[in-house]
Amino acid sequence: MSAQTMEDRPVEIERPPAGAHLEAIGVSAWFASHKVLERVSLEMRPGIVTALIGPSGCGKSTFLRTLNRMHETIPAAKFGGEVRLNGEDIYDAGRRITETRRSIGMVFQKPNPFPAMSIGENVLAGPKLNGTRVARSDRDALVERSLTRAGLWNEVKDRLFKPGGALSGGQQQRLCIARSLAVDPDILLMDEPCSALDPGSTNVIERTIGELKDEVTIVIVTHNMQQAARVSQQAAFFLATDGTPGVIVESGDTEQIFGDPKDQRTSDYVNGKFG
């Protein structure tokens, strides 16, 4: 009996990461006849943060936007290849596009809260927009949980009815993260989420990313090499030279990409020789 209670400590249970598995296979993208991506393949695994790095105009943001079908919202944009969410092609004709976007959330470069809505309404905008019923009694809990996950709850809990546009830039961006999390996505895509923010807010958001990575699969585009090194476990280096479409030059563990890159161009880029 006493032997059984000897170890009276919580047992560390190894839980598999909750996010989904996303895989791009031979993704090409065009704007009208101009090709910006050519046969890009990348596996984005649950539990880790994938950073997409590369100089401006290399197609990394376009690639990110093909992952939740935002690319095609631009007139004359075209797409080729496959994007598989847990093995199923999201471009499959039978799939509902709104459902795909609901499960693959996105945070944009410029914070874009709905200015006509309050902070609380912003968080609840997703379920309302895609027709997911949230019982009135669950709404407050959803708002609190989403804002807490985005690291904003303590700053705004007393003014949830104030307009979302009245927050600072960094708070607005975390509100947008909370809004994306409120629909409970499997994947979270972030397109340079900190490029418009001050270092303090950047720090908070990076910490948030670290806390979220076991719950959702995160893919982040960033221009900031240090940020990529700090937040990601996997990195993909994009490059487009002299008007050719963007390709992935090298991808792999972040440590390896930054510490021991195989390709000379990767080495030059991560060491600040260009870009």
Place this chain on the structure above:
Amino acid sequence: MTVIDIESRMAEPVDDEPRAIDPGLSREDKIFHGSVRSIGFFVLIVFGSIGVFLGYQSIPTFSHYGFSFLTETQWNPELDQVGIAAVIVGTFQVALVAIVVSLPLALLTALYISEYAPQRLKSSLVSLVDLMAAIPSIVYGAWGFAFLQEHAKYVARWLSQYLGWIPFFSVDTDPNAALWAQTQFTASAFIAGLAVAMMTIPMACAVMRGVFAQAPVGEREAAVALGATRWGVIRSVVLPFGRGGIIGGSMLGLGRALGETIAVLLIISPAYDIKWSVVEVGTQTTSSLIAGLFGEATSFQLSALLTAGFVLFIITLVVNMIAAVFVGRSRSGSITEA
């Protein structure tokens, strides 16, 4: 010595007054600035002098009839009974019918063009709607009289049959009679309003479309990325952003409808009673009153007609000013920066 020197130099800029700063306009800028400003003032002066002229012309009428000019319903210069109460009511009835009909049509047209129409259709749809504004109002009037009325009287009868308990749709005849009095349902504010609606649609639609097109891309993408349908984007982004444009466009249309003359003159048969019903035969509006009686008016009657014009001038001025306030008030800026 040196110490005093430094102190006196430091004391100099203590004069804490705003300085006159030369904006540094070049000669070209000054000439352009001056000419644009004088043209702007010229427009205001023309506009103001119309108001002053009308106001001056209405002095004899107001001094003769006094306040009763605004409360008297009949227009019988021979019996010295002249007033615009019924005419003002009729003016608003025609205008309101026009707005009620044109607002949903203009709104949905604008939403379709800005949100749903495929790119290659957009420009031709826009010019088609703009073309509606290019049709002379006499054509709309003739169309309303010769074509629309023949069909709309059935709608008017239907309204009277089923909604006759609402004063707006009650007609002093039995709409259910086998041989129903068809003429009782013609030449009304309702039919005139339908014709005027065709003229207010393009204006209201253009204003709304312009505002919808400015809805921020970032917010649209935010909604789409959350899994919103197109209707969701419209509801959460486009309509809240465009609210000022919707209200302003409708008010501009109302201003247009209040002043519409010739189409109304062709359709209505003049009647000078204040009545609720818009579907019953007979009404009168301010502008068609003026147009109808202008030719055979004595100089004193002319003053009375110009006084009616003065009242209409003031009303449309107020309506358009309210519209301008709504169109100019951008939701995004005003709330975000608060």
